[in-house]
Amino acid sequence: MAEEHFHLKASWPGGRNSEGYIDAGNLQTKISIPTEMDGPGVGTNPDEMLLGAAATCYIITLAAMIERADLPLKEMALESEGIVDVTNGIFTYKKIIHKPTVTLKEGSQEADYKKLGKLVEKAEKNCMISRAIQGNVEIELQANIG
Numbered sequence: 001m002a003e004e005h006f007h008l009k010a011s012w013p014g015g016r017n018s019e020g021y022i023d024a025g026n027l028q029t030k031i032s033i034p035t036e037m038d039g040p041g042v043g044t045n046p047d048e049m050l051l052g053a054a055a056t057c058y059i060i061t062l063a064a065m066i067e068r069a070d071l072p073l074k075e076m077a078l079e080s081e082g083i084v085d086v087t088n089g090i091f092t093y094k095k096i097i098h099k100p101t102v103t104l105k106e107g108s109q110e111a112d113y114k115k116l117g118k119l120v121e122k123a124e125k126n127c128m129i130s131r132a133i134q135g136n137v138e139i140e141l142q143a144n145i146g
Helices: 046-068 110-126 128-133
Strands: 009-011 020-023 028-031 073-087 090-104 138-141
Touching: 046 073, 046 090, 046 110, 046 128, 090 110, 110 128, 110 138
Parallel strands: 090 138
Antiparallel strands: 009 020, 020 028, 073 090
């Protein structure tokens, strides 16, 4: 069994409304609590980073599956939305909605579209981030296939 290790260093100078910094190799940025949660809104935050991890994992997984299936991809894009519930001062990441738009090249067959529809669903279930948060954060797909 092979294991890959990823590392992140974080610095945080003080209290709740401070600004910190993270360095994870290719990801280097300021961090703070978002303005929506009464923070300074500098750099990124855990909510955006979880959404970003889920979204990039999903679209990369889908791209790999489309390539392996040899489907005639024209273009692909993704919008994702994260929903955080705040009840009695407790923050809970409730749901992520992925809205992929995938277009096949002109002249694609009905079988290609059927296969693509299956892959759009399968990619979410096979993405390692989706599997990591399964049972804690609901994931919904709203696909636009053309």
